[in-house]
Amino acid sequence: MRVVPVTFENLVEGLADQITSRESDSRVRVAVDGPGAADPARLADALVGPLRLRGRPAVRVDTGDFLRPASLRLEFGRTNPDSFYAGWFDEAGLTREVLVPAGADGSGRIVTRLWDASTDRAARQAYQELAGTAIVLVSGPLLLGSGLPFDFSVHLELSPAALERRTAEEQRWTLPALHRYTAEVAPETFADVVVRLDDPRRPALVIER
Numbered sequence: 148m149r150v151v152p153v154t155f156e157n158l159v160e161g162l163a164d165q166i167t168s169r170e171s172d173s174r175v176r177v178a179v180d181g182p183g184a185a186d187p188a189r190l191a192d193a194l195v196g197p198l199r200l201r202g203r204p205a206v207r208v209d210t211g212d213f214l215r216p217a218s219l220r221l222e223f224g225r226t227n228p229d230s231f232y233a234g235w236f237d238e239a240g241l242t243r244e245v246l247v248p249a250g251a252d253g254s255g256r257i258v259t260r261l262w263d264a265s266t267d268r269a270a271r272q273a274y275q276e277l278a279g280t281a282i283v284l285v286s287g288p289l290l291l292g293s294g295l296p297f298d299f300s301v302h303l304e305l306s307p308a309a310l311e312r313r314t315a316e317e318q319r320w321t322l323p324a325l326h327r328y329t330a331e332v333a334p335e336t337f338a339d340v341v342v343r344l345d346d347p348r349r350p351a352l353v354i355e356r
Contacts, residue, residue: 185344190342210288
């Protein structure tokens with residue numbers, strides 16, 4: 148295994164090239180997987196412009212907009228790591244409303260936001276029609292290993308020490324779930340691209356020999 152330093156700008160451009168080379172004439176569902184400390188939304192957001200410059204419509208989805216109702220998420224308390232690991236995100240809703248219709252043979256009708264966590268109510272967002280060559284970028288933690296139908300995946304990897312150091316105080320209760328994800332799922336073993344992000348200013352590509 149080699150770890151190759153890369154600037155954030157070159158990382159984004161390289162990923163945009165890889166993603167657009169996957170399927171030139173159909174939609175592509177991309178996971179940008181990583182803990183909050185790695186800020187996967189930042190990378191997913193940064194990809195939108197370069198993908199559009201390459202002629203591919205890009206649509207953003209964040210799993211924070213696909214939470215389960217508070218009555219289910221918080222059944223065992225507000226800071227239960229097991230609930231965060233297995234019951235926080237509405238994977239069925241994400242699959243039904245985004246990933247299946249965004250597939251090559253899907254309807255192309257998706258919603259990018261299903262749940263409003265601030266009001267704990269459905270977001271009631273209108274459906275939008277995807278172009279036939281659209282790329283859907285889904286960001287969030289714990290995206291890999293549960294069978295979600297992605298066509299391409301990027302995993303943002305932090306060492307245990309970096310994860311501990313960079314996790315915000317109010318989110319530290321999620322650390323046991325994130326460590327469990329690393330141990331049980333080993334997302335770095337099957338993601339298409341692994342990015343070491345111990346220092347957000349100095350990303351590095353993890354490349355197998």
